[in-house]
Amino acid sequence: MDIIIPPGDRFFTNQTAIGFSRSQFTQPNGGPRRHPNLVTSWIDGSQVYGSNNVTNCALRTFKNGKLKVSKQGNQDFLPLFNNFFRAGDVRALENMILTTFQTIFLREHNRICDRVLGENSKLNDETVFQIARNYVIGLLQKITLKDFVPILLGDSYNKIVGPYRGYNKNLNPNIPTEFSTASYRLGHTLLINSIPTIDKRGRIVK
Numbered sequence: 001m002d003i004i005i006p007p008g009d010r011f012f013t014n015q016t017a018i019g020f021s022r023s024q025f026t027q028p029n030g031g032p033r034r035h036p037n038l039v040t041s042w043i044d045g046s047q048v049y050g051s052n053n054v055t056n057c058a059l060r061t062f063k064n065g066k067l068k069v070s071k072q073g074n075q076d077f078l079p080l081f082n083n084f085f086r087a088g089d090v091r092a093l094e095n096m097i098l099t100t101f102q103t104i105f106l107r108e109h110n111r112i113c114d115r116v117l118g119e120n121s122k123l124n125d126e127t128v129f130q131i132a133r134n135y136v137i138g139l140l141q142k143i144t145l146k147d148f149v150p151i152l153l154g155d156s157y158n159k160i161v162g163p164y165r166g167y168n169k170n171l172n173p174n175i176p177t178e179f180s181t182a183s184y185r186l187g188h189t190l191l192i193n194s195i196p197t198i199d200k201r202g203r204i205v206k
Contacts, residue, residue, distance in 0.1 A: 023181070034177055041173045043144055045137040047089035048105045055088060065113040065128025067106055076107055096195050109136050 002017040012018070025033040039051040048067075050056040059079065061068050068079035078085035078092065078099070085093055087102040112132035116123065123131075150157045197205045 032177075035181060037175055037180070041175050043137070043141045045088075045105075045133060045140055047092075048087065048102065048109065048136060048140075049133060050088035059086070059088065060129065062125055064117055065123075065125050065130075065132055066110045069106065069110070076103075076110065078103055078106060096197075105136055105140070108139070109133065112136070 001020050001022065003020050004017050005012045005015060023035045025035050027033055040046045050059060058081075059067050069076040070078065070080045070085070078087055080086070085099060085102075087106070089098075089102070091098060092102045093099055109132045112135050113128050116128050116131050145161070149161060153160055199205055
């Protein structure tokens with residue numbers, strides 16, 4: 001389902017189409033198609049920390065529990081790899097909003113590290129990292145389940161989600177195909193046509 005590039009496009013000057021492939025799928029026992037999840041089903045901060053150990057290690061400083069940053073002036077931004085920002089999610093540079101959120105949670109992690117070490121400077125790197133990571137994951141879960149989902153579901157929230165009843169080891173955490181490929185595509189309808197930029201005084205830059 002390649003995306004055709006219109007004649008005269010100023011950016012894509014040496015190609016006529018952008019390759020676009022459908023999702024990978026499996027058909028266990030010849031049954032209906034299932035789309036494998038190559039990352040994680042949990043709200044576990046993997047967009048910040050990665051879904052595998054290689055990515056996680058690449059993002060860490062292994063000093064004072066902190067994540068790597070790149071400096072611009074006195075501001076911390078996502079770390080640079082081959083001149084590109086990098087985060088736990090490969091889509092971190094897909095648009096400015098995703099990059100902004102990634103930067104916010106990176107800074108929050110490192111802020112918590114400073115706070116933890118301020119309270120107990122004898123803690124080792126791994127302990128500080130896990131405390132900060134646990135905090136950021138909890139923050140993401142709170143934003144998702146207490147702020148976003150109730151707005152999304154409205155009056156149906158209590159019926160569908162309901163109160164937390166404790167950990168259930170028998171609960172299947174996999175994401176149903178109906179959700180990942182259909183229901184949650186509604187997220188694309190929440191995007192705006194363009195992303196306005198502002199200057200230091202908060203004025204929109206045209």
